[in-house]
Amino acid sequence: ETxxxxxxxxxxYTSTLFCNAYRNMAAEATTHVQEFFTDVGLFIFGTDVSTEEFVNRFFDTLFPVVYNHVINPGPTDISVEYAECLRMARRDIRPFGNVPKKAIGQMGRSLLPSRTFLQALNLGIEVINTTDHLHFSKDCSRALLRMQYCPHCQGLTLSKPCMGYCLNVIRGCLANMAEVDLHWRGYIQSMEELSSAMSGTYDIEHVLLNFHSLVNDALLQARINGPELSEQVNKVCGPPIRKPTQSPGCSFDQNKDNQGLKMFSRDSEETLTNRRKEFISHLRLYRAFYGGLADQLCGNELAAADGLPCWNGDDVVRRY
Structure with missing residues:
Protein backbone atom coordinates (compact mmCIF):
# COMPACT_ATOMS: atom_id res chain seq x y z
CA GLU A 1 0.00 0.00 0.00
CA THR A 2 2.87 2.39 0.79
CA TYR A 13 3.19 15.39 -9.68
CA THR A 14 3.90 14.58 -13.32
CA SER A 15 0.33 15.10 -14.50
CA THR A 16 0.18 18.38 -12.58
CA LEU A 17 3.29 19.55 -14.47
CA PHE A 18 1.40 19.25 -17.76
CA CYS A 19 -1.75 20.87 -16.39
CA ASN A 20 0.16 23.84 -15.01
CA ALA A 21 2.87 24.42 -17.63
CA TYR A 22 1.66 22.66 -20.80
CA ARG A 23 -2.10 22.80 -20.49
CA ASN A 24 -2.82 22.57 -24.21
CA MET A 25 -1.37 19.05 -24.39
CA ALA A 26 -2.19 17.91 -20.85
CA ALA A 27 -5.12 15.63 -21.76
CA GLU A 28 -3.01 13.59 -24.19
CA ALA A 29 0.13 13.63 -22.06
CA THR A 30 -1.54 12.51 -18.83
CA THR A 31 -2.76 9.35 -20.59
CA HIS A 32 0.86 8.44 -21.31
CA VAL A 33 1.83 9.43 -17.76
CA GLN A 34 -0.77 7.03 -16.37
CA GLU A 35 0.49 4.22 -18.61
CA PHE A 36 4.07 4.89 -17.51
CA PHE A 37 3.31 4.72 -13.79
CA THR A 38 1.16 1.63 -14.34
CA ASP A 39 4.31 0.00 -15.76
CA VAL A 40 6.30 1.24 -12.74
CA GLY A 41 3.82 -0.47 -10.43
CA LEU A 42 3.79 -3.67 -12.48
CA PHE A 43 7.59 -3.86 -12.30
CA ILE A 44 7.78 -3.21 -8.56
CA PHE A 45 5.14 -5.82 -7.80
CA GLY A 46 6.91 -8.51 -9.81
CA THR A 47 5.61 -8.47 -13.39
CA ASP A 48 8.21 -9.30 -16.01
CA VAL A 49 8.55 -5.89 -17.70
CA SER A 50 11.72 -4.04 -18.68
CA THR A 51 12.43 -0.66 -17.10
CA GLU A 52 14.39 0.40 -20.18
CA GLU A 53 11.52 -0.55 -22.46
CA PHE A 54 8.75 1.22 -20.56
CA VAL A 55 10.83 4.39 -20.08
CA ASN A 56 11.58 4.43 -23.81
CA ARG A 57 7.92 3.75 -24.59
CA PHE A 58 6.89 6.75 -22.48
CA PHE A 59 9.19 9.15 -24.32
CA ASP A 60 8.30 7.54 -27.69
CA THR A 61 4.60 8.22 -27.14
CA LEU A 62 5.27 11.66 -25.66
CA PHE A 63 7.21 12.89 -28.70
CA PRO A 64 4.22 13.21 -31.10
CA VAL A 65 2.33 15.17 -28.44
CA VAL A 66 5.28 17.50 -27.85
CA TYR A 67 5.84 17.96 -31.59
CA ASN A 68 2.16 18.77 -32.09
CA HIS A 69 1.96 21.37 -29.33
CA VAL A 70 5.51 22.63 -28.62
CA ILE A 71 7.86 22.04 -31.56
CA ASN A 72 5.49 22.67 -34.48
CA PRO A 73 2.09 23.73 -33.12
CA GLY A 74 -0.80 24.17 -35.54
CA PRO A 75 -4.51 24.97 -35.46
CA THR A 76 -5.35 21.25 -35.60
CA ASP A 77 -3.67 18.00 -34.54
CA ILE A 78 -1.28 15.89 -36.59
CA SER A 79 -2.72 12.74 -38.14
CA VAL A 80 -2.49 9.34 -36.48
CA GLU A 81 -0.14 8.10 -39.22
CA TYR A 82 2.17 11.08 -38.79
CA ALA A 83 2.15 10.64 -35.01
CA GLU A 84 3.16 7.00 -35.50
CA CYS A 85 6.07 8.06 -37.71
CA LEU A 86 7.23 10.46 -34.99
CA ARG A 87 6.91 7.77 -32.34
CA MET A 88 9.03 5.37 -34.37
CA ALA A 89 11.65 8.04 -35.10
CA ARG A 90 12.07 9.40 -31.57
CA ARG A 91 15.10 7.32 -30.62
CA ASP A 92 16.97 8.43 -33.75
CA ILE A 93 15.95 12.10 -33.63
CA ARG A 94 16.56 12.34 -29.84
CA PRO A 95 14.35 15.40 -29.22
CA PHE A 96 14.76 15.06 -25.45
CA GLY A 97 18.56 14.83 -25.44
CA ASN A 98 20.02 12.56 -22.74
CA VAL A 99 16.96 12.77 -20.47
CA PRO A 100 15.51 9.35 -21.49
CA LYS A 101 18.90 7.69 -20.93
CA LYS A 102 19.17 9.36 -17.53
CA ALA A 103 15.63 8.26 -16.64
CA ILE A 104 16.40 4.66 -17.67
CA GLY A 105 19.44 4.64 -15.38
CA GLN A 106 17.57 6.10 -12.42
CA MET A 107 14.55 3.82 -12.80
CA GLY A 108 16.66 0.70 -13.19
CA ARG A 109 18.81 1.42 -10.14
CA SER A 110 15.93 2.51 -7.89
CA LEU A 111 13.10 0.14 -8.84
CA LEU A 112 15.03 -3.15 -8.82
CA PRO A 113 16.07 -2.98 -5.11
CA SER A 114 12.47 -2.08 -4.20
CA ARG A 115 11.12 -4.99 -6.24
CA THR A 116 13.63 -7.36 -4.60
CA PHE A 117 12.76 -5.95 -1.16
CA LEU A 118 9.06 -6.72 -1.68
CA GLN A 119 9.86 -10.22 -2.94
CA ALA A 120 12.04 -10.80 0.13
CA LEU A 121 9.21 -9.60 2.36
CA ASN A 122 6.88 -12.17 0.81
CA LEU A 123 9.53 -14.86 1.30
CA GLY A 124 9.79 -13.94 5.00
CA ILE A 125 6.01 -14.19 5.35
CA GLU A 126 6.09 -17.67 3.77
CA VAL A 127 8.82 -18.79 6.21
CA ILE A 128 6.84 -17.51 9.19
CA ASN A 129 3.61 -19.13 7.95
CA THR A 130 5.40 -22.45 7.38
CA THR A 131 7.03 -22.57 10.82
CA ASP A 132 3.77 -21.45 12.41
CA HIS A 133 2.15 -24.79 11.50
CA LEU A 134 4.79 -27.33 12.51
CA HIS A 135 3.61 -30.78 13.55
CA PHE A 136 5.31 -32.25 16.61
CA SER A 137 6.53 -35.85 16.75
CA LYS A 138 5.04 -38.46 19.08
CA ASP A 139 8.18 -38.36 21.22
CA CYS A 140 7.81 -34.61 21.59
CA SER A 141 4.12 -34.93 22.48
CA ARG A 142 4.95 -37.50 25.16
CA ALA A 143 7.73 -35.32 26.58
CA LEU A 144 5.44 -32.28 26.71
CA LEU A 145 2.70 -34.32 28.39
CA ARG A 146 5.14 -35.61 31.01
CA MET A 147 6.51 -32.12 31.63
CA GLN A 148 3.19 -30.28 31.87
CA TYR A 149 0.65 -32.72 33.25
CA CYS A 150 2.35 -35.56 35.09
CA PRO A 151 2.75 -33.40 38.24
CA HIS A 152 -1.07 -33.03 38.29
CA CYS A 153 -1.44 -36.80 38.64
CA GLN A 154 0.43 -36.53 41.93
CA GLY A 155 -1.60 -33.56 43.08
CA LEU A 156 1.25 -31.13 42.40
CA THR A 157 -0.87 -28.68 40.41
CA LEU A 158 1.14 -25.59 41.34
CA SER A 159 4.57 -26.92 40.42
CA LYS A 160 6.09 -25.78 37.16
CA PRO A 161 8.89 -27.57 35.29
CA CYS A 162 12.49 -26.77 36.22
CA MET A 163 14.19 -24.41 33.77
CA GLY A 164 16.84 -26.90 32.62
CA TYR A 165 14.24 -29.64 32.20
CA CYS A 166 11.94 -27.31 30.26
CA LEU A 167 14.76 -26.22 27.95
CA ASN A 168 15.75 -29.82 27.20
CA VAL A 169 12.16 -30.75 26.29
CA ILE A 170 11.34 -27.65 24.24
CA ARG A 171 14.66 -27.63 22.39
CA GLY A 172 14.09 -31.25 21.47
CA CYS A 173 10.61 -30.43 20.16
CA LEU A 174 11.90 -27.40 18.25
CA ALA A 175 15.03 -29.05 16.82
CA ASN A 176 13.78 -28.65 13.25
CA MET A 177 12.86 -25.04 13.85
CA ALA A 178 16.28 -24.32 15.32
CA GLU A 179 17.78 -25.33 11.98
CA VAL A 180 16.00 -22.33 10.48
CA ASP A 181 17.96 -20.02 12.78
CA LEU A 182 21.07 -19.64 10.62
CA HIS A 183 18.99 -19.01 7.48
CA TRP A 184 16.74 -16.57 9.35
CA ARG A 185 19.74 -14.55 10.52
CA GLY A 186 21.07 -14.52 6.96
CA TYR A 187 17.66 -13.39 5.72
CA ILE A 188 17.60 -10.44 8.13
CA GLN A 189 21.14 -9.46 7.11
CA SER A 190 20.06 -9.53 3.45
CA MET A 191 17.05 -7.35 4.27
CA GLU A 192 19.35 -4.84 5.97
CA GLU A 193 21.62 -4.77 2.92
CA LEU A 194 18.65 -4.36 0.59
CA SER A 195 17.34 -1.49 2.70
CA SER A 196 20.73 0.22 2.50
CA ALA A 197 20.74 -0.20 -1.29
CA MET A 198 17.41 1.64 -1.44
CA SER A 199 18.93 4.76 0.16
CA GLY A 200 20.87 7.66 -1.30
CA THR A 201 20.75 9.07 -4.82
CA TYR A 202 18.72 6.16 -6.15
CA ASP A 203 16.21 6.09 -3.33
CA ILE A 204 12.89 5.19 -4.97
CA GLU A 205 11.09 8.14 -3.37
CA HIS A 206 13.69 10.59 -4.62
CA VAL A 207 13.62 9.14 -8.15
CA LEU A 208 9.84 8.82 -8.55
CA LEU A 209 8.92 12.11 -6.88
CA ASN A 210 11.44 13.95 -9.07
CA PHE A 211 10.49 12.25 -12.32
CA HIS A 212 8.36 15.27 -13.24
CA SER A 213 11.53 17.40 -13.14
CA LEU A 214 13.18 15.09 -15.68
CA VAL A 215 10.11 15.34 -17.89
CA ASN A 216 10.21 19.11 -17.63
CA ASP A 217 13.89 19.10 -18.63
CA ALA A 218 13.00 16.96 -21.65
CA LEU A 219 10.24 19.34 -22.72
CA LEU A 220 12.50 22.38 -22.34
CA GLN A 221 15.16 20.75 -24.54
CA ALA A 222 12.56 20.02 -27.21
CA ARG A 223 11.32 23.61 -27.09
CA ILE A 224 14.82 25.15 -27.27
CA ASN A 225 15.83 22.90 -30.20
CA GLY A 226 12.44 23.22 -31.94
CA PRO A 227 13.58 24.60 -35.36
CA GLU A 228 16.37 22.03 -35.69
CA LEU A 229 14.02 19.21 -34.64
CA SER A 230 11.43 20.34 -37.20
CA GLU A 231 14.00 20.01 -39.96
CA GLN A 232 14.97 16.53 -38.79
CA VAL A 233 11.34 15.46 -38.60
CA ASN A 234 10.67 16.76 -42.13
CA LYS A 235 13.54 14.65 -43.45
CA VAL A 236 12.25 11.49 -41.76
CA CYS A 237 8.44 11.87 -41.80
CA GLY A 238 7.88 14.67 -44.33
CA PRO A 239 5.87 17.84 -43.64
CA PRO A 240 3.20 17.49 -40.95
CA ILE A 241 -0.14 16.03 -41.99
CA ARG A 242 -2.96 17.42 -39.87
CA LYS A 243 -6.53 16.38 -39.21
CA PRO A 244 -9.55 18.64 -38.49
CA THR A 245 -9.60 18.02 -34.73
CA GLN A 246 -8.16 19.79 -31.75
CA SER A 247 -6.86 18.38 -28.47
CA PRO A 248 -8.93 19.11 -25.35
CA GLY A 249 -7.41 20.96 -22.43
CA CYS A 250 -6.46 19.55 -19.06
CA SER A 251 -8.93 17.02 -17.70
CA PHE A 252 -6.75 15.81 -14.83
CA ASP A 253 -8.25 16.33 -11.37
CA GLN A 254 -5.36 17.67 -9.29
CA ASN A 255 -7.39 17.30 -6.08
CA LYS A 256 -8.17 13.64 -6.67
CA ASP A 257 -6.87 11.36 -3.89
CA ASN A 258 -5.28 14.31 -2.10
CA GLN A 259 -6.37 12.91 1.28
CA GLY A 260 -4.63 9.61 0.63
CA LEU A 261 -1.52 11.33 -0.68
CA LYS A 262 -0.98 13.71 2.23
CA MET A 263 1.05 11.09 4.05
CA PHE A 264 3.75 11.49 1.41
CA SER A 265 4.32 15.20 1.72
CA ARG A 266 8.06 15.83 1.69
CA ASP A 267 8.07 17.03 5.30
CA SER A 268 6.05 14.09 6.56
CA GLU A 269 7.51 11.45 8.85
CA GLU A 270 5.28 8.88 7.13
CA THR A 271 7.63 8.38 4.19
CA LEU A 272 8.57 5.08 2.63
CA THR A 273 12.16 5.57 3.82
CA ASN A 274 11.10 6.08 7.44
CA ARG A 275 8.70 3.16 7.34
CA ARG A 276 11.38 0.92 5.86
CA LYS A 277 13.91 1.93 8.51
CA GLU A 278 11.34 1.36 11.25
CA PHE A 279 10.53 -2.07 9.84
CA ILE A 280 14.22 -3.07 9.69
CA SER A 281 14.70 -1.88 13.29
CA HIS A 282 11.81 -4.09 14.44
CA LEU A 283 13.08 -7.00 12.35
CA ARG A 284 16.50 -6.82 14.04
CA LEU A 285 14.81 -7.44 17.39
CA TYR A 286 13.79 -10.88 16.10
CA ARG A 287 17.20 -11.84 14.70
CA ALA A 288 17.58 -14.64 17.31
CA PHE A 289 13.87 -15.57 17.30
CA TYR A 290 14.19 -19.16 16.04
CA GLY A 291 17.43 -19.95 17.85
CA GLY A 292 16.15 -18.55 21.16
CA LEU A 293 12.53 -19.66 20.97
CA ALA A 294 12.93 -22.38 23.62
CA ASP A 295 14.52 -19.88 26.02
CA GLN A 296 11.65 -17.44 25.42
CA LEU A 297 8.93 -20.04 25.99
CA CYS A 298 10.49 -21.50 29.13
CA GLY A 299 11.62 -18.17 30.55
CA ASN A 300 8.35 -16.33 29.97
CA GLU A 301 5.69 -18.79 30.99
CA LEU A 302 6.46 -22.52 31.11
CA ALA A 303 9.27 -22.96 33.65
CA ALA A 304 9.48 -22.18 37.36
CA ALA A 305 11.38 -19.08 38.44
CA ASP A 306 14.85 -19.48 39.92
CA GLY A 307 14.86 -20.55 43.58
CA LEU A 308 11.37 -22.06 43.53
CA PRO A 309 10.61 -25.79 43.84
CA CYS A 310 10.14 -27.28 40.36
CA TRP A 311 9.18 -30.48 38.56
CA ASN A 312 12.13 -32.42 37.08
CA GLY A 313 10.07 -35.09 35.31
CA ASP A 314 9.92 -37.43 38.28
CA ASP A 315 9.45 -35.33 41.38
CA VAL A 316 9.42 -31.80 42.79
CA VAL A 317 12.94 -30.70 43.68
CA ARG A 318 14.69 -27.56 44.97
CA ARG A 319 17.08 -27.47 42.01
CA TYR A 320 17.39 -29.32 38.72
Whole structure:
Protein backbone atom coordinates (compact mmCIF):
# COMPACT_ATOMS: atom_id res chain seq x y z
CA GLU A 1 0.00 0.00 0.00
CA THR A 2 2.87 2.39 0.79
CA UNK A 3 4.47 1.73 -2.59
CA UNK A 4 1.12 2.20 -4.34
CA UNK A 5 0.62 5.56 -2.63
CA UNK A 6 4.12 6.67 -3.63
CA UNK A 7 3.47 5.74 -7.27
CA UNK A 8 0.15 7.61 -7.27
CA UNK A 9 1.79 10.72 -5.85
CA UNK A 10 4.60 10.64 -8.43
CA UNK A 11 1.97 10.28 -11.15
CA UNK A 12 0.07 13.20 -9.60
CA TYR A 13 3.19 15.39 -9.68
CA THR A 14 3.90 14.58 -13.32
CA SER A 15 0.33 15.10 -14.50
CA THR A 16 0.18 18.38 -12.58
CA LEU A 17 3.29 19.55 -14.47
CA PHE A 18 1.40 19.25 -17.76
CA CYS A 19 -1.75 20.87 -16.39
CA ASN A 20 0.16 23.84 -15.01
CA ALA A 21 2.87 24.42 -17.63
CA TYR A 22 1.66 22.66 -20.80
CA ARG A 23 -2.10 22.80 -20.49
CA ASN A 24 -2.82 22.57 -24.21
CA MET A 25 -1.37 19.05 -24.39
CA ALA A 26 -2.19 17.91 -20.85
CA ALA A 27 -5.12 15.63 -21.76
CA GLU A 28 -3.01 13.59 -24.19
CA ALA A 29 0.13 13.63 -22.06
CA THR A 30 -1.54 12.51 -18.83
CA THR A 31 -2.76 9.35 -20.59
CA HIS A 32 0.86 8.44 -21.31
CA VAL A 33 1.83 9.43 -17.76
CA GLN A 34 -0.77 7.03 -16.37
CA GLU A 35 0.49 4.22 -18.61
CA PHE A 36 4.07 4.89 -17.51
CA PHE A 37 3.31 4.72 -13.79
CA THR A 38 1.16 1.63 -14.34
CA ASP A 39 4.31 0.00 -15.76
CA VAL A 40 6.30 1.24 -12.74
CA GLY A 41 3.82 -0.47 -10.43
CA LEU A 42 3.79 -3.67 -12.48
CA PHE A 43 7.59 -3.86 -12.30
CA ILE A 44 7.78 -3.21 -8.56
CA PHE A 45 5.14 -5.82 -7.80
CA GLY A 46 6.91 -8.51 -9.81
CA THR A 47 5.61 -8.47 -13.39
CA ASP A 48 8.21 -9.30 -16.01
CA VAL A 49 8.55 -5.89 -17.70
CA SER A 50 11.72 -4.04 -18.68
CA THR A 51 12.43 -0.66 -17.10
CA GLU A 52 14.39 0.40 -20.18
CA GLU A 53 11.52 -0.55 -22.46
CA PHE A 54 8.75 1.22 -20.56
CA VAL A 55 10.83 4.39 -20.08
CA ASN A 56 11.58 4.43 -23.81
CA ARG A 57 7.92 3.75 -24.59
CA PHE A 58 6.89 6.75 -22.48
CA PHE A 59 9.19 9.15 -24.32
CA ASP A 60 8.30 7.54 -27.69
CA THR A 61 4.60 8.22 -27.14
CA LEU A 62 5.27 11.66 -25.66
CA PHE A 63 7.21 12.89 -28.70
CA PRO A 64 4.22 13.21 -31.10
CA VAL A 65 2.33 15.17 -28.44
CA VAL A 66 5.28 17.50 -27.85
CA TYR A 67 5.84 17.96 -31.59
CA ASN A 68 2.16 18.77 -32.09
CA HIS A 69 1.96 21.37 -29.33
CA VAL A 70 5.51 22.63 -28.62
CA ILE A 71 7.86 22.04 -31.56
CA ASN A 72 5.49 22.67 -34.48
CA PRO A 73 2.09 23.73 -33.12
CA GLY A 74 -0.80 24.17 -35.54
CA PRO A 75 -4.51 24.97 -35.46
CA THR A 76 -5.35 21.25 -35.60
CA ASP A 77 -3.67 18.00 -34.54
CA ILE A 78 -1.28 15.89 -36.59
CA SER A 79 -2.72 12.74 -38.14
CA VAL A 80 -2.49 9.34 -36.48
CA GLU A 81 -0.14 8.10 -39.22
CA TYR A 82 2.17 11.08 -38.79
CA ALA A 83 2.15 10.64 -35.01
CA GLU A 84 3.16 7.00 -35.50
CA CYS A 85 6.07 8.06 -37.71
CA LEU A 86 7.23 10.46 -34.99
CA ARG A 87 6.91 7.77 -32.34
CA MET A 88 9.03 5.37 -34.37
CA ALA A 89 11.65 8.04 -35.10
CA ARG A 90 12.07 9.40 -31.57
CA ARG A 91 15.10 7.32 -30.62
CA ASP A 92 16.97 8.43 -33.75
CA ILE A 93 15.95 12.10 -33.63
CA ARG A 94 16.56 12.34 -29.84
CA PRO A 95 14.35 15.40 -29.22
CA PHE A 96 14.76 15.06 -25.45
CA GLY A 97 18.56 14.83 -25.44
CA ASN A 98 20.02 12.56 -22.74
CA VAL A 99 16.96 12.77 -20.47
CA PRO A 100 15.51 9.35 -21.49
CA LYS A 101 18.90 7.69 -20.93
CA LYS A 102 19.17 9.36 -17.53
CA ALA A 103 15.63 8.26 -16.64
CA ILE A 104 16.40 4.66 -17.67
CA GLY A 105 19.44 4.64 -15.38
CA GLN A 106 17.57 6.10 -12.42
CA MET A 107 14.55 3.82 -12.80
CA GLY A 108 16.66 0.70 -13.19
CA ARG A 109 18.81 1.42 -10.14
CA SER A 110 15.93 2.51 -7.89
CA LEU A 111 13.10 0.14 -8.84
CA LEU A 112 15.03 -3.15 -8.82
CA PRO A 113 16.07 -2.98 -5.11
CA SER A 114 12.47 -2.08 -4.20
CA ARG A 115 11.12 -4.99 -6.24
CA THR A 116 13.63 -7.36 -4.60
CA PHE A 117 12.76 -5.95 -1.16
CA LEU A 118 9.06 -6.72 -1.68
CA GLN A 119 9.86 -10.22 -2.94
CA ALA A 120 12.04 -10.80 0.13
CA LEU A 121 9.21 -9.60 2.36
CA ASN A 122 6.88 -12.17 0.81
CA LEU A 123 9.53 -14.86 1.30
CA GLY A 124 9.79 -13.94 5.00
CA ILE A 125 6.01 -14.19 5.35
CA GLU A 126 6.09 -17.67 3.77
CA VAL A 127 8.82 -18.79 6.21
CA ILE A 128 6.84 -17.51 9.19
CA ASN A 129 3.61 -19.13 7.95
CA THR A 130 5.40 -22.45 7.38
CA THR A 131 7.03 -22.57 10.82
CA ASP A 132 3.77 -21.45 12.41
CA HIS A 133 2.15 -24.79 11.50
CA LEU A 134 4.79 -27.33 12.51
CA HIS A 135 3.61 -30.78 13.55
CA PHE A 136 5.31 -32.25 16.61
CA SER A 137 6.53 -35.85 16.75
CA LYS A 138 5.04 -38.46 19.08
CA ASP A 139 8.18 -38.36 21.22
CA CYS A 140 7.81 -34.61 21.59
CA SER A 141 4.12 -34.93 22.48
CA ARG A 142 4.95 -37.50 25.16
CA ALA A 143 7.73 -35.32 26.58
CA LEU A 144 5.44 -32.28 26.71
CA LEU A 145 2.70 -34.32 28.39
CA ARG A 146 5.14 -35.61 31.01
CA MET A 147 6.51 -32.12 31.63
CA GLN A 148 3.19 -30.28 31.87
CA TYR A 149 0.65 -32.72 33.25
CA CYS A 150 2.35 -35.56 35.09
CA PRO A 151 2.75 -33.40 38.24
CA HIS A 152 -1.07 -33.03 38.29
CA CYS A 153 -1.44 -36.80 38.64
CA GLN A 154 0.43 -36.53 41.93
CA GLY A 155 -1.60 -33.56 43.08
CA LEU A 156 1.25 -31.13 42.40
CA THR A 157 -0.87 -28.68 40.41
CA LEU A 158 1.14 -25.59 41.34
CA SER A 159 4.57 -26.92 40.42
CA LYS A 160 6.09 -25.78 37.16
CA PRO A 161 8.89 -27.57 35.29
CA CYS A 162 12.49 -26.77 36.22
CA MET A 163 14.19 -24.41 33.77
CA GLY A 164 16.84 -26.90 32.62
CA TYR A 165 14.24 -29.64 32.20
CA CYS A 166 11.94 -27.31 30.26
CA LEU A 167 14.76 -26.22 27.95
CA ASN A 168 15.75 -29.82 27.20
CA VAL A 169 12.16 -30.75 26.29
CA ILE A 170 11.34 -27.65 24.24
CA ARG A 171 14.66 -27.63 22.39
CA GLY A 172 14.09 -31.25 21.47
CA CYS A 173 10.61 -30.43 20.16
CA LEU A 174 11.90 -27.40 18.25
CA ALA A 175 15.03 -29.05 16.82
CA ASN A 176 13.78 -28.65 13.25
CA MET A 177 12.86 -25.04 13.85
CA ALA A 178 16.28 -24.32 15.32
CA GLU A 179 17.78 -25.33 11.98
CA VAL A 180 16.00 -22.33 10.48
CA ASP A 181 17.96 -20.02 12.78
CA LEU A 182 21.07 -19.64 10.62
CA HIS A 183 18.99 -19.01 7.48
CA TRP A 184 16.74 -16.57 9.35
CA ARG A 185 19.74 -14.55 10.52
CA GLY A 186 21.07 -14.52 6.96
CA TYR A 187 17.66 -13.39 5.72
CA ILE A 188 17.60 -10.44 8.13
CA GLN A 189 21.14 -9.46 7.11
CA SER A 190 20.06 -9.53 3.45
CA MET A 191 17.05 -7.35 4.27
CA GLU A 192 19.35 -4.84 5.97
CA GLU A 193 21.62 -4.77 2.92
CA LEU A 194 18.65 -4.36 0.59
CA SER A 195 17.34 -1.49 2.70
CA SER A 196 20.73 0.22 2.50
CA ALA A 197 20.74 -0.20 -1.29
CA MET A 198 17.41 1.64 -1.44
CA SER A 199 18.93 4.76 0.16
CA GLY A 200 20.87 7.66 -1.30
CA THR A 201 20.75 9.07 -4.82
CA TYR A 202 18.72 6.16 -6.15
CA ASP A 203 16.21 6.09 -3.33
CA ILE A 204 12.89 5.19 -4.97
CA GLU A 205 11.09 8.14 -3.37
CA HIS A 206 13.69 10.59 -4.62
CA VAL A 207 13.62 9.14 -8.15
CA LEU A 208 9.84 8.82 -8.55
CA LEU A 209 8.92 12.11 -6.88
CA ASN A 210 11.44 13.95 -9.07
CA PHE A 211 10.49 12.25 -12.32
CA HIS A 212 8.36 15.27 -13.24
CA SER A 213 11.53 17.40 -13.14
CA LEU A 214 13.18 15.09 -15.68
CA VAL A 215 10.11 15.34 -17.89
CA ASN A 216 10.21 19.11 -17.63
CA ASP A 217 13.89 19.10 -18.63
CA ALA A 218 13.00 16.96 -21.65
CA LEU A 219 10.24 19.34 -22.72
CA LEU A 220 12.50 22.38 -22.34
CA GLN A 221 15.16 20.75 -24.54
CA ALA A 222 12.56 20.02 -27.21
CA ARG A 223 11.32 23.61 -27.09
CA ILE A 224 14.82 25.15 -27.27
CA ASN A 225 15.83 22.90 -30.20
CA GLY A 226 12.44 23.22 -31.94
CA PRO A 227 13.58 24.60 -35.36
CA GLU A 228 16.37 22.03 -35.69
CA LEU A 229 14.02 19.21 -34.64
CA SER A 230 11.43 20.34 -37.20
CA GLU A 231 14.00 20.01 -39.96
CA GLN A 232 14.97 16.53 -38.79
CA VAL A 233 11.34 15.46 -38.60
CA ASN A 234 10.67 16.76 -42.13
CA LYS A 235 13.54 14.65 -43.45
CA VAL A 236 12.25 11.49 -41.76
CA CYS A 237 8.44 11.87 -41.80
CA GLY A 238 7.88 14.67 -44.33
CA PRO A 239 5.87 17.84 -43.64
CA PRO A 240 3.20 17.49 -40.95
CA ILE A 241 -0.14 16.03 -41.99
CA ARG A 242 -2.96 17.42 -39.87
CA LYS A 243 -6.53 16.38 -39.21
CA PRO A 244 -9.55 18.64 -38.49
CA THR A 245 -9.60 18.02 -34.73
CA GLN A 246 -8.16 19.79 -31.75
CA SER A 247 -6.86 18.38 -28.47
CA PRO A 248 -8.93 19.11 -25.35
CA GLY A 249 -7.41 20.96 -22.43
CA CYS A 250 -6.46 19.55 -19.06
CA SER A 251 -8.93 17.02 -17.70
CA PHE A 252 -6.75 15.81 -14.83
CA ASP A 253 -8.25 16.33 -11.37
CA GLN A 254 -5.36 17.67 -9.29
CA ASN A 255 -7.39 17.30 -6.08
CA LYS A 256 -8.17 13.64 -6.67
CA ASP A 257 -6.87 11.36 -3.89
CA ASN A 258 -5.28 14.31 -2.10
CA GLN A 259 -6.37 12.91 1.28
CA GLY A 260 -4.63 9.61 0.63
CA LEU A 261 -1.52 11.33 -0.68
CA LYS A 262 -0.98 13.71 2.23
CA MET A 263 1.05 11.09 4.05
CA PHE A 264 3.75 11.49 1.41
CA SER A 265 4.32 15.20 1.72
CA ARG A 266 8.06 15.83 1.69
CA ASP A 267 8.07 17.03 5.30
CA SER A 268 6.05 14.09 6.56
CA GLU A 269 7.51 11.45 8.85
CA GLU A 270 5.28 8.88 7.13
CA THR A 271 7.63 8.38 4.19
CA LEU A 272 8.57 5.08 2.63
CA THR A 273 12.16 5.57 3.82
CA ASN A 274 11.10 6.08 7.44
CA ARG A 275 8.70 3.16 7.34
CA ARG A 276 11.38 0.92 5.86
CA LYS A 277 13.91 1.93 8.51
CA GLU A 278 11.34 1.36 11.25
CA PHE A 279 10.53 -2.07 9.84
CA ILE A 280 14.22 -3.07 9.69
CA SER A 281 14.70 -1.88 13.29
CA HIS A 282 11.81 -4.09 14.44
CA LEU A 283 13.08 -7.00 12.35
CA ARG A 284 16.50 -6.82 14.04
CA LEU A 285 14.81 -7.44 17.39
CA TYR A 286 13.79 -10.88 16.10
CA ARG A 287 17.20 -11.84 14.70
CA ALA A 288 17.58 -14.64 17.31
CA PHE A 289 13.87 -15.57 17.30
CA TYR A 290 14.19 -19.16 16.04
CA GLY A 291 17.43 -19.95 17.85
CA GLY A 292 16.15 -18.55 21.16
CA LEU A 293 12.53 -19.66 20.97
CA ALA A 294 12.93 -22.38 23.62
CA ASP A 295 14.52 -19.88 26.02
CA GLN A 296 11.65 -17.44 25.42
CA LEU A 297 8.93 -20.04 25.99
CA CYS A 298 10.49 -21.50 29.13
CA GLY A 299 11.62 -18.17 30.55
CA ASN A 300 8.35 -16.33 29.97
CA GLU A 301 5.69 -18.79 30.99
CA LEU A 302 6.46 -22.52 31.11
CA ALA A 303 9.27 -22.96 33.65
CA ALA A 304 9.48 -22.18 37.36
CA ALA A 305 11.38 -19.08 38.44
CA ASP A 306 14.85 -19.48 39.92
CA GLY A 307 14.86 -20.55 43.58
CA LEU A 308 11.37 -22.06 43.53
CA PRO A 309 10.61 -25.79 43.84
CA CYS A 310 10.14 -27.28 40.36
CA TRP A 311 9.18 -30.48 38.56
CA ASN A 312 12.13 -32.42 37.08
CA GLY A 313 10.07 -35.09 35.31
CA ASP A 314 9.92 -37.43 38.28
CA ASP A 315 9.45 -35.33 41.38
CA VAL A 316 9.42 -31.80 42.79
CA VAL A 317 12.94 -30.70 43.68
CA ARG A 318 14.69 -27.56 44.97
CA ARG A 319 17.08 -27.47 42.01
CA TYR A 320 17.39 -29.32 38.72
Missing amino acids: FETLIRLAEN
